Amino acid sequence: DTAVSQTPKYLVTQMGNDKSIKCEQNLGHDTMYWYKQDSKKFLKIMFSYNNKELIINETVPNRFSPKSPDKAHLNLHINSLELGDSAVYFCASSHSSGGEQFFGPGTRLTVL
Amino acid sequence: GENVEQHPSTLSVQEGDSAVIKCTYSDSASNYFPWYKQELGKRPQLIIDIRSNVGEKKDQRIAVTLNKTAKHFSLHITETQPEDSAVYFCAALDSSYKLIFGSGTRLLVRP
Numbered sequence: 001d002t003a004v005s006q007t008p009k010y011l012v013t014q015m016g017n018d019k020s021i022k023c024e025q026n027l028g029h030d031t032m033y034w035y036k037q038d039s040k041k042f043l044k045i046m047f048s049y050n051n052k053e054l055i056i057n058e059t060v061p062n063r064f065s066p067k068s069p070d071k072a073h074l075n076l077h078i079n080s081l082e083l084g085d086s087a088v089y090f091c092a093s094s095h096s097s098g099g100e101q102f103f104g105p106g107t108r109l110t111v112l
Numbered sequence: 113g114e115n116v117e118q119h120p121s122t123l124s125v126q127e128g129d130s131a132v133i134k135c136t137y138s139d140s141a142s143n144y145f146p147w148y149k150q151e152l153g154k155r156p157q158l159i160i161d162i163r164s165n166v167g168e169k170k171d172q173r174i175a176v177t178l179n180k181t182a183k184h185f186s187l188h189i190t191e192t193q194p195e196d197s198a199v200y201f202c203a204a205l206d207s208s209y210k211l212i213f214g215s216g217t218r219l220l221v222r223p
Contacts, residue, residue, distance in 0.1 A: 033211075041199060043156065043213040056210055090155065097209040098144060103155040 003027050004104040006091050012110045013081055021076045021107045023091030031055075032074035033092040033101065034066060043090070049074055050097055081111045114139040114206035118214025126222050131192050133217045135202035136184040144205035145178060145185050150216075151198045159200075160187070192221045 004025045013019055025032065033056075034046040048056035049068040063079045074091060091104040115138040125131050137145075146161035162169045162176045162185065169176050173192075178185040189196055202214040 041150075041216050043201060043216075045210050045212075048209070056208065058210075098205055100146065100158055100161065101211060103148075103157070105155050 004091060004093055004102050006089075006104040006107050008107060009105065010108050010110075012112065014112055015081055015083060017081050018077070018079045019081060019109070020078070021089055021091075021109075023074045023076070023104055025072055025091075025093040025102070025104075027093060027095075027102065029093040029095050029099075029102075030071060031094045031097050031099070032068065032071075033094075034074065034076050035090040035092060035103075037088040037090060037106070039087070047074075047076075048097070055097065078109075081109075083111050085109060086111045113208075114142055114204055114210070114212040116202060116204050116212050116214045118202050118217060120217060121215065122218045122220070124220045124222060125192050127192060127194060129192055131187075131189045131196070131219055131221075133187045133200055133202065133219075134184060135186070135204075135214050136182075137204040137212075138183065139204070139206050140180075140183065141207040142204040145176070146203050146205075146211070147176060147187050148201045148203065148213075149198045150201065156201060189219075192219075194221050194223050197221045 031050045033048045047066040052068045065077045068074045088106045092101040094101045118135045143164040148156035149159045150156045173190045175188045199216045203211045
């Protein structure tokens, strides 16, 4: 029944490591997103894909690389993790760009 | 680019009272304004939204108003209940289809 799911829910890792977060939606939506929510709860768009094509790429360090193997999946790979990358990362999806967005449960990343 | 400002940052009301949260936006081309509720440790969930072709929308105890001329929109919650306690975010969809969020309002409903 889960509409937008993410794995893992928690991720604790050391500085300098490389990690990935996976996202899947079973809503048949065309558009998927990655957001970062920092410690002050501020939500900021990072990337958006529409039908596997990158359409939004905010000012994000190139250590962050999204990958969309198909319309239902959007993964986020982060290289050389830094302390400032600690945050909650939310995946979301919508029927089309500009439509109502449904959020995943979030992945809390802690970099030590 | 679009900038969304949200006030107040915290709001404490007595159960049964009304709560109002206000947002302003800068991009006159923005045409979709959702409101999200986020409980502690949970995902943001859409509670109501409005498009720029209407001025007001209601859903039970929740209403949203939009003033396109002044570029501001507000969330109104009537007869507040303790389970309304959460962080509320307004957002505006800009002309590049980016959803720009306000900084959030922490609402506490005192029993």
